[in-house]
Amino acid sequence: MLRLKPDPLLSPLVLCLLFFLSLPLFSSAMDLDPMLPEVYSEEREIRGWWMSEKLDGIRGYWDGTSMFSRNGTPLFPPDFFTAGLPPFAIEGELWAGRQAFEKTASIVMPEPPHG
Numbered sequence: 523m524l525r526l527k528p529d530p531l532l533s534p535l536v537l538c539l540l541f542f543l544s545l546p547l548f549s550s551a552m553d554l555d556p557m558l559p560e561v562y563s564e565e566r567e568i569r570g571w572w573m574s575e576k577l578d579g580i581r582g583y584w585d586g587t588s589m590f591s592r593n594g595t596p597l598f599p600p601d602f603f604t605a606g607l608p609p610f611a612i613e614g615e616l617w618a619g620r621q622a623f624e625k626t627a628s629i630v631m632p633e634p635p636h637g
Contacts, residue, residue, distance in 0.1 A: 586591065598630060
C-alpha cells in the first residue's frame with residue numbers, strides 16, 4: 523500500500539487558506555462583539571496564547587461597509603484607508619503610533635468632516 527507523506531508546510535498553509543476563505547461565510551451570519559481588555563492575573567494559565575501590549579488607539583469595528591467604535595459610535599476614516607478593507611466584518615486597533623492618540627482620534631473623528 524502506498525502511503526503519501528504530507529508536506530509539513532502544506533498542511534498549515536491549507537488550513538490558513540481555508541480559515542480565511544471561510545471568514546466571509548461566518549462573519550456575515552453573526553454579530554461580533556468586540557474583544558475587551560482584561561486585567562492580567564498571575565494565576566491565569568497563558569502558555570499557548572498569543573498576546574500583545576495594549577496600544578493607545580481606538581478600537582475599530584468594520585461591518586463590511588462602515589466603521590464604528592467599540593461602543594457603536596460611527597467613525598469616519600479617510601476613503602484611502604477603507605478602500606482595501608474586506609466586504610465582511612473585522613475589528614482591530616486604529617493606531618497612529620506611540621503618544622499619538624489625539625492624532626488617531628482626529629483622523630477618524632466621530633462626525634464627518636465639514637467641507
